[in-house]
Amino acid sequence: MVVFTNSLNGLRIKTWARPTKGFVRGVLFQHVIMKNVQNPIVIDQNYCPGNLGCPNQDSGVKISMVTYQDIQGTSASEVAVKFDCSRKNPCRNIRLEDVKLSYMRQPATSTCNNVVGSAGGIVVPASCLKKGLVLLAKRGMGNGDEVQNKQVIFRDYYVSGLPKESDLILNAATIELKVPEGSKAVLLKNLYLSCDPSMRVRMKKLPDSASYLPSFRPGSPLYGFGVAKVLDSGHPDFKEGDLVCGLIGWEEYTIIQDSKRVGMLTKIQFTDVPLSYYIGILGIPGLTAYVGFYEICAPKKGEYVFVSAASGAIGQLVGQFAKLMGCYVVGSAGSNEKVDLLKNKLGFDEAFNYKEEKNLAAALKRYFLEGIDIYFDNVGGKMLDAVLTNMRLHGRIAVCGMISQYHNLDEPEGVHNLMSLIVKRFRMEGFVVSDYFHLFPKFLELMRQHIKEGKMVYVEDISKGLENAPAALVGLFHGRNIGKQVVLVSEE
Amino acid sequence: MVVFTNSLNGLRIKTWARPTKGFVRGVLFQHVIMKNVQNPIVIDQNYCPGNLGCPNQDSGVKISMVTYQDIQGTSASEVAVKFDCSRKNPCRNIRLEDVKLSYMRQPATSTCNNVVGSAGGIVVPASCLKKGLVLLAKRGMGNGDEVQNKQVIFRDYYVSGLPKESDLILNAATIELKVPEGSKAVLLKNLYLSCDPSMRVRMKKLPDSASYLPSFRPGSPLYGFGVAKVLDSGHPDFKEGDLVCGLIGWEEYTIIQDSKRVGMLTKIQFTDVPLSYYIGILGIPGLTAYVGFYEICAPKKGEYVFVSAASGAIGQLVGQFAKLMGCYVVGSAGSNEKVDLLKNKLGFDEAFNYKEEKNLAAALKRYFLEGIDIYFDNVGGKMLDAVLTNMRLHGRIAVCGMISQYHNLDEPEGVHNLMSLIVKRFRMEGFVVSDYFHLFPKFLELMRQHIKEGKMVYVEDISKGLENAPAALVGLFHGRNIGKQVVLVSEE
Numbered sequence: 001m002v003v004f005t006n007s008l009n010g011l012r013i014k015t016w017a018r019p020t021k022g023f024v025r026g027v028l029f030q031h032v033i034m035k036n037v038q039n040p041i042v043i044d045q046n047y048c049p050g051n052l053g054c055p056n057q058d059s060g061v062k063i064s065m066v067t068y069q070d071i072q073g074t075s076a077s078e079v080a081v082k083f084d085c086s087r088k089n090p091c092r093n094i095r096l097e098d099v100k101l102s103y104m105r106q107p108a109t110s111t112c113n114n115v116v117g118s119a120g121g122i123v124v125p126a127s128c129l130k131k132g133l134v135l136l137a138k139r140g141m142g143n144g145d146e147v148q149n150k151q152v153i154f155r156d157y158y159v160s161g162l163p164k165e166s167d168l169i170l171n172a173a174t175i176e177l178k179v180p181e182g183s184k185a186v187l188l189k190n191l192y193l194s195c196d197p198s199m200r201v202r203m204k205k206l207p208d209s210a211s212y213l214p215s216f217r218p219g220s221p222l223y224g225f226g227v228a229k230v231l232d233s234g235h236p237d238f239k240e241g242d243l244v245c246g247l248i249g250w251e252e253y254t255i256i257q258d259s260k261r262v263g264m265l266t267k268i269q270f271t272d273v274p275l276s277y278y279i280g281i282l283g284i285p286g287l288t289a290y291v292g293f294y295e296i297c298a299p300k301k302g303e304y305v306f307v308s309a310a311s312g313a314i315g316q317l318v319g320q321f322a323k324l325m326g327c328y329v330v331g332s333a334g335s336n337e338k339v340d341l342l343k344n345k346l347g348f349d350e351a352f353n354y355k356e357e358k359n360l361a362a363a364l365k366r367y368f369l370e371g372i373d374i375y376f377d378n379v380g381g382k383m384l385d386a387v388l389t390n391m392r393l394h395g396r397i398a399v400c401g402m403i404s405q406y407h408n409l410d411e412p413e414g415v416h417n418l419m420s421l422i423v424k425r426f427r428m429e430g431f432v433v434s435d436y437f438h439l440f441p442k443f444l445e446l447m448r449q450h451i452k453e454g455k456m457v458y459v460e461d462i463s464k465g466l467e468n469a470p471a472a473l474v475g476l477f478h479g480r481n482i483g484k485q486v487v488l489v490s491e492e
Numbered sequence: 493m494v495v496f497t498n499s500l501n502g503l504r505i506k507t508w509a510r511p512t513k514g515f516v517r518g519v520l521f522q523h524v525i526m527k528n529v530q531n532p533i534v535i536d537q538n539y540c541p542g543n544l545g546c547p548n549q550d551s552g553v554k555i556s557m558v559t560y561q562d563i564q565g566t567s568a569s570e571v572a573v574k575f576d577c578s579r580k581n582p583c584r585n586i587r588l589e590d591v592k593l594s595y596m597r598q599p600a601t602s603t604c605n606n607v608v609g610s611a612g613g614i615v616v617p618a619s620c621l622k623k624g625l626v627l628l629a630k631r632g633m634g635n636g637d638e639v640q641n642k643q644v645i646f647r648d649y650y651v652s653g654l655p656k657e658s659d660l661i662l663n664a665a666t667i668e669l670k671v672p673e674g675s676k677a678v679l680l681k682n683l684y685l686s687c688d689p690s691m692r693v694r695m696k697k698l699p700d701s702a703s704y705l706p707s708f709r710p711g712s713p714l715y716g717f718g719v720a721k722v723l724d725s726g727h728p729d730f731k732e733g734d735l736v737c738g739l740i741g742w743e744e745y746t747i748i749q750d751s752k753r754v755g756m757l758t759k760i761q762f763t764d765v766p767l768s769y770y771i772g773i774l775g776i777p778g779l780t781a782y783v784g785f786y787e788i789c790a791p792k793k794g795e796y797v798f799v800s801a802a803s804g805a806i807g808q809l810v811g812q813f814a815k816l817m818g819c820y821v822v823g824s825a826g827s828n829e830k831v832d833l834l835k836n837k838l839g840f841d842e843a844f845n846y847k848e849e850k851n852l853a854a855a856l857k858r859y860f861l862e863g864i865d866i867y868f869d870n871v872g873g874k875m876l877d878a879v880l881t882n883m884r885l886h887g888r889i890a891v892c893g894m895i896s897q898y899h900n901l902d903e904p905e906g907v908h909n910l911m912s913l914i915v916k917r918f919r920m921e922g923f924v925v926s927d928y929f930h931l932f933p934k935f936l937e938l939m940r941q942h943i944k945e946g947k948m949v950y951v952e953d954i955s956k957g958l959e960n961a962p963a964a965l966v967g968l969f970h971g972r973n974i975g976k977q978v979v980l981v982s983e984e
Contacts (some may be wrong), residue, residue, distance in 0.1 A: 380910065399913045414906010416871065421891045421922030428920045430913030 001152070008074070010040035011068065013415035015061035017046040017054035017086075023062040034073030034080075040101055040108075041068055043094070043115070045085040052153050063091040066117075071099045080108035080125055081116040090114040099395055101125060107156075118173070119219060126156050126218050149175035150466050152250035154216040157205045162477040163408045167203065168470040169224070177231055182249045184235045185257040186265065188228035190248050191492055193466075194279035195473045195485035196224055196313075197378075200406040213247075222250040222473075225279045227268070229492060235262050243268040243492075245278040250469055252489060273451060274460075275492065280313060280484040281458040284433055288400060289376075290443050291436040296398035296429050297374045301326035304368050305340065306387065307353075309378035311338040311459065313484035314400060316346050318376045323347045327374070329369045341459065341482065360386035371424075379404045381413045384410045388417035395426035406477070420429040459483030495525045498568070502532035503560065507553035509538035509546040509578075515554040526565030526572075532593055532600075533560060535586065535607070537577040549675065555583040558609075562590045572600030573620065577608040582606040583966035599648070610665070611711055627727075639694035641667040642958050643743035646708040654899045654969040656720055659695065660714070660962040667745050669723055676727045677749040678757065680720035685958075686771035687965045687977035688716055688805075689870075692898040709832045714742040714965075716982050717771045719760070721984060727754050735760040735984075737770040742961055765943060766952075772805060773950040774939055776925055780892060781809035781868075782935050783928040788890035788921050789866045793818035796860050798879060800846075803830040803951065806892060808838050810868045812948050815839045820865070822859045824875065826971040827928060833951065833974065850937040853876035863887070863916075871896045873905045880909035887918035898969070951975030 004010050011029045015022075035041045045063055048054035063085065069260045072442055080101040085091040094117030101108045112128035153169040160183040179185040198213070199222065199417050206215045216222055226248040230238050238244065246265035247380035248254045256262050268278055280286065292314070293299060305322040309315045310331025319342065322329040330350040350367050357363040363370065371392030377384055380402025387397070405412040421428065450456040463472035469487040496502050503521045507514075526532045539556055540546035555577065572593040577583040586609030593600045604620035645661040671677040679770025690705070691714065698707045699711040708714055718740040722730050730736065738757035740746045748754050759768055772778060784806070786792060797814040799807045802823025811834065814821040823834045834843035842859050849855040856864065856878055863884030869876055881888070897904040913920065942948040953973040955964035961979040968977050 384910070399910070401914065402911055405911060409911070412908050412911055414908050415910055416904050416906050418876070418891070418907055418920075419894055419897060419901070419904055421920060422893065422924065423922070425922050425924050425927060427922075428910075428913060430915070430917050430919075432914065432917050435917060 002031065003035065004036040004037045004040070004073075004181040006037070008038045009042065009378045010034055010037040011071070012039065012042040012044070013041070013063060013066065014044045014047045015059040015063065017048040017057045017059045019058075020060040022060065023064065023067070025062070025064050027066045029067065029071065029213065029295045030069035032071045032073075033267040034071065034075065034101060036074050036076045037081065038073050038076045039080075040072065040073070041081040043083045043085065043091055045089070045091060058086045058088060059263045060089070062089060063094075065093045065095075066091070067095040067097065068099055069095075069097045071101070073101060075101050075103045075108045078103050078109055079111055079127065081112075083108035083110075083112045083128065085114040087114050089345045092116045093118075095119065109336060127325075146176050147253075149173045149251055149253045151221045151252075152466065152469050154203065154218055154220060154222050155395060156218045157203065157215070159204055159410045160408050163200055163203060163474050165470045165474050168473070170467055170470070171221075173251070175255065177253065179234045179255065182234070183257060184262065185233075185255055186230060186235050186261055186262050187232040187237050188244065188248055188254045188256065189231050190226055190228045190252060190489045192227040192276045192279055193248070193250055193469060193487040193489060194284070194313075195226040195469075195476050195481070195487065196284075196405045197401055197406060197465075197476060199224060199473060200403075200477065201409065204409050217264075220441070221254075223247055223254075224250070225284050226453065226489075227275045227278050228254065235259075238262070238265070238267070238288075243271065245276065245283060250487075252466060252468070270448065273448070273469045276460055276462065276486045276488070277451075277458065279486060281317060281451070281456070282444060285313035285484060286317060286447055287440060288433040289314045289321060289445050290447075291433060291439060292376060292398040292400050292431060293318050293374075295436065295439075296431050297376065299325050299327060299374055303327045303373035304392065305374040305376070306364065306368065306372045307331045307376045307378070308383050309333070309401075309403060310348065310351060311341050311346070311483060312378060312481075315376070315378055316342075316459055316483065317456070319346055322374075323349075324450075324455065338482060339480075345457065345459065354383065356441065361389050363391040368392075374398075375402060377402070381405055381415070385415050385417050388415070388420040391420055391426050393424050393426070395424060397426065397428040399428055399430040403477070460486050462488050464485045464488045466490055494523065495527065496529045496532070496565075497527040498529070500530045501534065502526055502529040504531065504534040504536070504561070505555060505860045506534070506536045506539045507551040509540040509551045511550075512552040514552065515556065516558070517554070519555050520561065521559065521563065522561035523925040524563045524565075526563065526567065526593060528566050528568045530568045531572075531574065532565070532567050533563065533591070535575045535577065535583055537581070537583060542960075548790075550578045550580060552581070554581060555586075557585045557587075558583070559587040559589065560591055561587075564590075564592045565594075565734070567593050567600045570595050570601055571603055572952045573602035573603045573604075575602075575620065577606040579606050580614045582608055584608045585610075587611065628719065638666040638668050641665045641743055641745045643713045643741065644958065644961050646695065646710055646712060646714050649695065649707070651696055651902045652900050655692055655695060655966050657962045657966050660965070662959055662962070663713075665743070667747065669745070671724045671726045671747065672749075675725070675749060676751055676754065677725075677747055678727050678730050678739055678754050679724040680736065680746045680748065681723050682718055682720045682744060682746060682981045683963060684719040684771055685740070685742055685979040685981060686717040686776070686805075687955075687961075687968050687973070687979065688776075689893055689895045689898060689968060691716055691965060692895075692969065693901065694900050699764060705978065712719045713746075715739055715746075716742070717776050718981075719767045719770050720746065728752075729759070730754070730759070735763065735767065737775060742958070742979075744958060750818040762940065765940070768952060768978045768980070769943075769950065771978060772952060773809060773943070773948070774936060777805035777976060778809055778939055779928065779932060779935050780925040781806045781813060782929060782939075783925060784868060784892050784923060785810050785813045787928065787931075788923050789868065789888045791817050791819060791866055795819045795861065795865035796884065797821040797866040797868070798856065798860065798864045799823045799840075799868045799870070800875050801825070801893075802840065803833050803838070803845060803975060804870060804973075807868070807870055808834075808951055808975065809948070811838055811840045814866075815841075816942075816947065817921060819956065824855075827974075830971075830974060837949065837951065846875065853881050856882040860884075866890075868892060868893070873897055873907070877907050878911050880907070880912040883912055883916045883917075883918050885916050887916060889918065889920040891920055891922040952978050954978045954980050956980045 096119035230242040342348040381404035588611035722734040834840040873896035
């Protein structure tokens, strides 16, 4: 363990920007604590004092295989990590592992020119990642049967604003296509990924207990529900060739070592439906619609049902459940194309484009002269407020999601009409699908039957290729998808 | 039926402001429709053209016994009724019955100088009532066994602001102490009146279906729950001397003719408790606390319970129910005296003065390290928002009242933390006690037992005399009462 205190330089490699032959290779910096150090980590391949006598500002010295491991503490300057190499002669195989540096109690930043390498564990500052010049989160790095493993890396936490593509980094890691000998790990080839509005919530640092899925880890791949094929398994429950669904990484291959997480994978038994259905109508969105509607809303035949985000992954199913139940159902969506889909393909009695309504409460009044018995809320905010004033005596609101608020999680909009709760004596209840996993077998049987009999349909919006996953996820928050947004990573 | 259309004057009595002897007496104007009339109703006792030659502006002509009956329509000026009499020689016995005049789709106003009389039925405009110069809502006016019947009259609807004493008019009507021959009416001598926060809501014009008790009628006495003694009855279910509780007027005597309303009276069987208990612990507040806690909150032993307005009519009972259930219970109130009462008399585990807390969420966190299982909400607004962030998994909020919002019913505060509904999967449910009247017998038996065994106590704040009723009601909204606010109209 080394401690640097109040010094100008920390861990620095500097070569002169003059035509020189030579190399720096295989350097390991580890277990260092920085206390208010001006330049904690620096690689300067092009040092040129006074900028004189350095034609092309280019060092001939090759820098490679430099590893920074367990470097922690405070930086005296905002930029705590500077990598400045030349374009013609980039620094290669630079690795950051467990580097955590702060400046003024905030994560410090970094700058990166022409550096190639990887970072694993906690990498704060993470700003170099933005440029995609630093490769992160490699697993199974070593020699042997490595293949490329494209990944979608989560850059860093933020509170305000909708997800942007720049919050995600497309990364090319490598992975060995074998589970470690003697382990109970499972190696997956990922086929389909689910784009889910609640992923925005996980881009904020949440207290551990705040959500049924924890926050993403900066510098690691996103993860969520997906469909995959087992390539290798040390676990007795899974064997090569099995198809599974469950929590997987946003990457081409995922190795799951934690036995708890392996235990959360479900083997897919029936392949007479599209595999993507297991992250849609037969997966979490399906079960969510099912428990939200049947368990939380406790519907009765003939009731008046309203669904927001009605053409989405969940909404389209709620509407169809309501029709099967003999309810009158109206959906709202954000484009006329979606409205058309609701009315003409998904069997809603009525639908409207909320973006074309100046007064949402009046729009609802138009469709629900006698009020709303059941509201399945996917959006929160202004629509919820408008619904509150239109509720019917003893109605029920299932609070499933609030996508309208996810851009500003620390300052959500105020909802004003809660007095209606008393006047109309109704119930609002939030729910999370994970509390109802025990209903999955019953649900699956019912849904397969419905699909087989043509009683239910499912509209998907499939984006092809992991490289299009960031755009697909971002598009969700702008309503660009029509139906359930899925990413196809690989055909089986 | 007379119709006035677009005329300057409507029904006008005008006497010159010159020393004259004479009188105008026993005039009846009835069944008139005004269509855009400049001065629909005028009494001008002091007419003085050019203000010349009218020493003291005083007419010697006495004006009395003028009745306006069923005068409806529109006024072309804002002031539709002008009564201008002299101080020395006021106009007496002026009566308005079913006068309803509007100006620009709003109720027109009136001005009143030195007029004494009465108004019955709907009197819009009601602004003269403000001065107390027009006496209203006399019943049983006639000859015979009339006694004075003091009343608290509701002046007019308004949307914003807390109730003020000037919204209520103390009136001295008269009443015959007999029910009409052959009727099934019941004549009550009122003993106790209940002051209830929801009375504010009824001071706004509500759609008929909006509340289980309708809006008050401008110009009529307030009414609400009370205890009374039957003085005379034509109804087979009631006889002289019966004690009853139910909906009665804010007046000394109430005659109830509508058989539906008679049917809503309940005979008091047990007089081994203070009679005021029947509008408190054994009445609507008691049943409200009972159904709210046991039916809506579905409590379990050991759960963490929070009650706002905890020393009030309902809150003090919820806290005691929670303790009987084996829960941990904390209450909030608006003064240190109330906090003391909660902790030392009512058995709450903890209590705090919300007015002394800068950060309500932090205050709740202090008392509920593990979160709140049950919140019994009497206040809404900021406290509700703070509770939302402190709820525990699968908690329950019973929404009983929102007194913090009653001053601004058309623009209630925004509640921001509804996302917690999803994160903590809890339930909010509004309820109204009238949906649970079938539980009353069971409730009454239980409560009498609890009282007898000393398991429950009840703190009342008793204001003596109907003339103090307006102050008592207004005080409720400033938290001046300690315990259930009751008005004692008369000892039995």
